[in-house]
Each structure stands twice: as structure tokens, then as C-alpha cells.
Amino acid sequence: MNLLHMNLLHIKYAVTVAETGSISRAAEKLLIGQPNLSRSIKELEAAIGVKLFKRSAKGMKLTPDGEVFLTHAKSILRQVDAVAEAFRKGASSKKRFSVSVPRASYIADVFVRFSKAMRAEPDVELIYKETNALRALKNLLEGNYCLAVIRYAENYDEAFQSMMEEKGLSHELIAEVGEALIMNREHPLAAMEQITSDDLAQFIEIAHADSMVPSLPLAEQKMEELPDNIRRRIFVFERASQFELLAGNPDTFMRVSAVPQASLAHYGLVERPCPGNARKFRDVLVYRKGYHFSELDQIFLTELRRAGREVSAPRG
Secondary structure, three states, X not given: OOHHHOOHHHHHHHHHHHHHOOHHHHHHHHOXXXXXXXXXXXXXXXXXXXXXXXXXXXXXXXXXXXXXXXXXXXXXXXXXXXXXXXXXXXXXXOEEEEEEEOOOHHHHHHHHHHHHHHHHOOOEEEXXXXXXXXXXXXXXXXXXXXXXXXXXXXXXXXXXXXXXXXXOEEEEEEEEEEOEEEEEOOOOOOOOOOOOHHHHOOXXXXXXXXXXXXXXXXXXXHHHHOOOOOOEEEEEOOHHHHHHHHHHOOOEEEEEOOOOHHHHHHHOEEXXXXXXXXXXXXXXXXXXXXXXXXXXXXXXXXXXXXXHHXXXXXXX
């Protein structure tokens, strides 16, 4: 068997072996003989040219190559199941769009404008998920979402570039944005043009609770991203929570990137330069290699690229 003849059955066999950790348990679950299953796994490994499993008395354990294969294999099987289910339900005419994004207000605005495309569609579903970079990539690799936009600090560019290349993902830079402070217009520091780290120390910082850097210990991420002179913090997961806190508690502030003026005005907030203003971020569109953009994808991406150019321009 060569790569062109690798079929879905062999992929399903490999996934089942990985999930059970045993040829015997997998064979029992698949209702086939152990010798046939072992032979199928060896044929699959020969077809793709890598060892998927380490075989031992304790069972079958995935190799590093096997872990990469398993991610893609599960995605393939899910997509095949989704296609079959769509045709069983007669839902092939329904248009779908799905994207995982950072908690970025300008991207939320893009999605609002994009959602107006539904007016011309009688049967359509849009899925919009705000999450961190690693979960967005996981959603993409597992086939649950078609597109992802990830945000990371520019000093992590090499780590993310390596990760995307390793996972077989294509990517496109959408925007490069800086960091600023936002706070209630009644905040004691709101009238100051230049704010120092010492000025912020007595106030409450709002921060997102989940980290997003590959191959970097969580403690190291927190130390780098959150200055240690701030003694009071509120960790949130949703943009709605952060804006409600900022609007309702004038002792709070937040470090952000690219918040549209309309959003600041809506919540009664002001933007001020961040102390040092050193950190820069990159917003990157990511999709699986070979993925064909749908008509809905193209509409969203046109809006996203336009907004990316706007927020990348110098502000002031």
C-alpha cells in the first residue's frame, strides 16, 4: 500500500489503537482479528514512512510523529462524519462559517459587519469563538473550526511560526498592534497624559486569565506578561466582563490593543499610553494548508484585512 491507497479504514484503525493503547483492545472494539489489525498498522506506517507507535509489553504508545498523525487523523474522520451527517439530514445547501479569534474588539466589529451577510442567505450558520491562541489552533487542527486568528507578542514569533509549520498550517499577518491602557473616564489617572508603573500600582488591573504561548512554562508567561508591582487583579475570560468592570468600577484599568473609539465611547472609557509602551502584538490568520476559502470566508476576510490595515496604522 502506498500513500495514495491509504484509506479511511486504516486511519480509523490507527486512531482506535491510539485511544485504547492496545492492539488486543482495539481489535476487540473494531471486531477484527489482532493479526489483521497489526498488519494494517504496519502497512499504514510503511505508506506514510514513519513509525506511529512504540510497541512494548505494556502496549502501544504513540511516537512524536504518531501524535502529529493522530491530530490530523481525528480531523479527517470528523470531517467525513460531518459530510455524511449533512447529506443524511439533507442539509448540504446550508452555508456555514466558523472562526476562533482573540478577544479583540476590532475583530468583534468585523464580525458584526460580516454578520449582515446573513440577510442575503436563507440558510446559514455562523460560529464565532473568542479564545486564546493555543485553543484557537487546537480548534483548527481538530476540524471544529475552519479559520483562526491568533494574537501573540512579537517576541514569541519564532515559537508560533515553528509550531504552525510543524502542524501543517498556513498563515497570514493581519495586523501589528501596540499596547495601551484603558480605564473609566472617571478614573483618578484618566486626566494624566503620561502614566507610570508606580502610578498604576495602587489600582486594580483586569487581565485575561488564560495564557497562550507554546513551549513556555505558565509561570514564566505570567511573570513576563503581568508586572509584579500590581497587587490587585481581576482575571476574566470574556470581553463583556472586562468592559462591564471597567465601566462600573473607576478603580480598574486594563492593558489592551486596538480598541475602536466607538467601543471606548460606548462604555465611557478613555485610552492612555502604556508605561514604556514596549510590547507589540501580531494578529495572524491561520488555516489548514490546502483549505479552500468559501464565499462566506472571503467576505469575512475582506473585512478583516481592511480592519487590520486600519489598526496597524499609527494612532494619535
